[in-house]
Amino acid sequence: MxxxxxxxxxxxxxxxxxxxxxxxxxxxxxxxxxxxxxxxxxxxxxxxxxxxxxxxxxxxxxxxxxxxxxxxxxxxxxxxxxxxxxxxxxxxxxxxxxxxxxxxxxxxxxxxxxxxxxxxxxxxxxxxxxxxxxxxxxxxxxxxxxxxxxxxxxxxxxxxxxxxxxxxxxxxxxxxxxxxxxxxxxxxxxxxxxxxxxxxxxxxxxxxxxxxxAWRNREVNLYDVPFEDLVLNIENSYNVRLNYNRRQMKDVVVTIHFSSADDMTQVLEIIKAIYRLNYSIKGKEVVLH
CATH class of the missing domain: 2.60.120.1440 (Jelly Rolls)
Structure with missing residues (x-):
């Protein structure tokens, strides 16, 4: 959510x-x-x-x-x-x-x-x-x-x-x-x-x-955190670099639960569905746009 x-x-x-x-x-x-x-x-x-x-x-x-x-x-x-x-x-x-x-x-x-x-x-x-x-x-x-x-x-x-x-x-x-x-x-x-x-x-x-x-068991639970917290979590968990419009997302507060053992695209699909943000993946770089 x-x-x-x-x-x-x-x-x-x-x-x-x-x-x-x-x-x-x-x-x-x-x-x-x-x-x-x-x-x-x-x-x-x-x-x-x-x-x-x-x-x-x-x-x-x-x-x-x-x-x-x-x-x-x-x-x-x-x-x-x-x-x-x-x-x-x-x-x-x-x-x-x-x-x-x-x-x-x-x-x-x-x-x-x-x-x-x-x-x-x-x-x-x-x-x-x-x-x-x-x-x-x-x-x-x-x-x-x-x-x-x-x-x-x-x-x-x-x-x-x-x-x-x-x-x-x-x-x-x-x-x-x-x-x-x-x-x-x-x-x-x-x-x-x-x-x-x-x-x-x-x-x-x-x-x-x-x-x-619970992150010790690869269960990620973020409660009312800035969007940048979620971004950093994705970057660290999946060893990628995620670029996005920081000004557009600076006031977004996130509560989300997922497993870092899941495929990264599952998390990106949630972001896409909620914010209507498309994404592209090229190697180790992910772009939200």
């Missing part, structure tokens, strides 16, 4: 809090403190006369935080890089026994052994993480300007550099998400955070997380 709508925004649902609010606050405070320790964040207040120093200090904090992350990777051992080429998927076993699935066109880096912190970096793409529980050693994923911290959960991160939206979807457990200066809070199962990189804003919504992460 496809539909054309204006930009969508989602609000945090009322069921986003645990029944025991005090326990929720205690867990969140502990996880956020851990995140702040990782990024070197300390709240400060500046007078008007010191604003320019605050800006410089912020830049320095970001640089120092990045240096510590890279340094921690190398101090933990050899840095490994794993990728899933277009048209393929990959499964990686991490040093702590956790497992990561990489979708087509994805790359991740991680140390050959973890030290005090379990940290990895999703360089590009989509990954599903099934993390071994360890209360003493939080697991942190860095991607773009964001990071996710957990103790032991399963969740999906979609961070393609070609796309504006970054998506974090929780299947089990609690997941803390934030950027280099603040936390966005905790996500519960079947919650998805959407971070709009250009606008530097985020929304949350309720989804069927198991369906979102």
């Amino acid at each position: 496809f539909r054309r709508t204006g930009p969508k925004r989602y609000d945090l649902d009322s069921d986003a809090h645990l029944h025991n609010e005090q326990a929720m606050e205690a867990i969140e405070l502990e996880m956020l403190n851990n995140i702040h320790e990782q990024i070197g964040y300390r709240p400060r207040f500046f007078s008007a006369a010191k604003i320019r120093y605050a800006v410089a200090a912020s830049v320095l904090l970001i640089c120092v935080g990045a240096w510590f992350f890279i340094n921690s990777l190398y101090s933990s051992g050899k840095v490994l890089t794993a990728s899933a080429q277009n048209g393929h998927m990959a499964t990686i076993s991490l040093p702590d026994g956790s497992t990561v699935w990489l979708n087509s066109g994805s790359t991740i880096s991680y140390p050959s052994k973890f030290s005090k912190q379990r940290e990895v970096q999703l360089l590009n793409g989509e990954a599903f993480f099934q993390i071994k529980h360890d209360e003493q050693h939080p697991f942190i994923v860095h991607y773009g300007n964001l990071h996710t911290q957990v103790l032991g959960t399963s969740f999906n991160i979609k961070y393609y550099k070609k796309l504006n939206d970054v998506r974090v979807t929780v299947v089990t457990g609690l997941v803390a998400v934030g950027d280099k200066t603040k936390s966005f809070g905790l996500l519960q199962p079947n919650k998805e955070l959407i971070y709009h990189q250009q606008q530097k804003k985020y929304d949350t919504r309720t989804v069927n997380a198991a369906k979102v992460a």
Whole structure:
């Protein structure tokens, strides 16, 4: 199913809090403190006369935080890089026994052994993480300007550099998400955070997380995503280049379900039927017109 709508925004649902609010606050405070320790964040207040120093200090904090992350990777051992080429998927076993699935066109880096912190970096793409529980050693994923911290959960991160939206979807457990200066809070199962990189804003919504992460079984489920998300999915799944009128399709929001094991022409026929867009295929290039 496809539909054309204006930009969508989602609000945090009322069921986003645990029944025991005090326990929720205690867990969140502990996880956020851990995140702040990782990024070197300390709240400060500046007078008007010191604003320019605050800006410089912020830049320095970001640089120092990045240096510590890279340094921690190398101090933990050899840095490994794993990728899933277009048209393929990959499964990686991490040093702590956790497992990561990489979708087509994805790359991740991680140390050959973890030290005090379990940290990895999703360089590009989509990954599903099934993390071994360890209360003493939080697991942190860095991607773009964001990071996710957990103790032991399963969740999906979609961070393609070609796309504006970054998506974090929780299947089990609690997941803390934030950027280099603040936390966005905790996500519960079947919650998805959407971070709009250009606008530097985020929304949350309720989804069927198991369906979102079903790409591991070649089942593609896209819910209310920009048309460009579908295009990139087709390109990565079938290892082709798809050209289309971006201006014409920029406001199109798509919900679609298909199997990446199916022939690509089946998906193109759906697009043709809904949008009256013809297509032509020449080698590895597909044109919608």
